[in-house]
Amino acid sequence: MPMSKVFGKRSKSVVHDEDHWISVSDLMAGLMMVFMFISISLMRDAMIERDKIKEVAVTYQENQQAIYNALLDEFKADMDEWGAEIDQNTLSFNFNSxxxxxxxxxxDIKPAFKTILNDFLPRYLAxxxxxxxxxxEVRIEGxxxxxxxxxxxxxxxxxxxxKLSQGRTRAVLAYSNSIDSTLPYRDWMRRYIAAVGFSSSKLILNKDGTENSQKSQRVSFRVISNAETQIRKILGS
Structure with a gap:
């Protein structure tokens, strides 16, 4: 006796349903593979961006240290006389007197400060x-x-x-551009040196948290690197 008579014939609908589920299963497996390749590709791109940003960060730290060392080597013999110091973290050359x-x-810039600027600026720019x-940017901060x-x-x-801090930084900027020895750097100065007054928003505090009025009154020449710009370019590329 034919087996089909014992168990009965498989209906066409059953066979069709099995074929349907097999095709859906194949489709899902294919989609899983696509998603896996996309994920791997995204992870690879993310790792490449991370490595690029890490490289910029390392370069930034090296540049910061190199600029600080260069400024310190150039001016270490003058800073006590000028009442100045260099902040290694911000690359601010602070005049604190x-x-x-x-x-x-x-x-109005005092004659004594003009004498200091006459010596400081050409060496600083060089x-x-x-x-x-x-x-x-190089920012003159008041x-x-x-x-x-x-x-x-x-x-x-x-x-x-x-108003006072803004007026003072503009005066320093104007005087900087009038010194004959800064003439070779004049075009660069116009593009990259800015004058900014901060009023009392960045006070210097004593160890007990009180305001150090003497040190808070200062003029700073601060170097701002382009590391942030480079990171933006990497993320935008």
Whole structure:
């Protein structure tokens, strides 16, 4: 007796359903493979970007250290006399003697500070010239204490000091461009040197957290590298 009579014939619909499930299974397996390849590709791209950013970060640290060392080598014999210091983390060359820089409440540069700038600026620009491909900006920063006068409110003191700090940095920038020895760097200076007044927003504090009024009143020449720009280019590419 034929087996089909014993067990019965498989209906066409059963055979069709099995074929259908086999094709769906094959499709799912194919999609899984596609997704796997996409994931591997994305992970590879992410690792490449990570390595590029890591390379920029390492280069940035090396450049920061190199610029700091170059500035320190050039000016270490002058800083005590000028009342200056270099912040290694921010590459800020800080002039910290307010009595030498400006008269109280005024933005006119004192003769003593002009003498310092005459010596400092051409040497500073010559030092940075070796690193100009890695520099995004040199910022002349003006900082004040939080004080103005006894009758001023905190808000009035802040904005009066903002106007004062801005006036002082503009005066330093203008004087920098008038020194004969900076002439070879004049085009670069116009493109890359900016003057910014911060008022009392970046105070220097004592160890006990109180304001150090003396050190807060300062003028800084700060180097800003282009590492952030390079990272943006990598992420945008």
């Amino acid at each position: 307010p009595e030498v820089l400006f008269s109280l409440g005024r933005s 030092t940075l010239d070796k690193f100009k491909d890695n520099i995004d 900082h004040t204490s939080s004080r103005w006068n006894h009758d001023s409110s905190e808000n009035e003191a802040y904005f009066n000091n903002m």
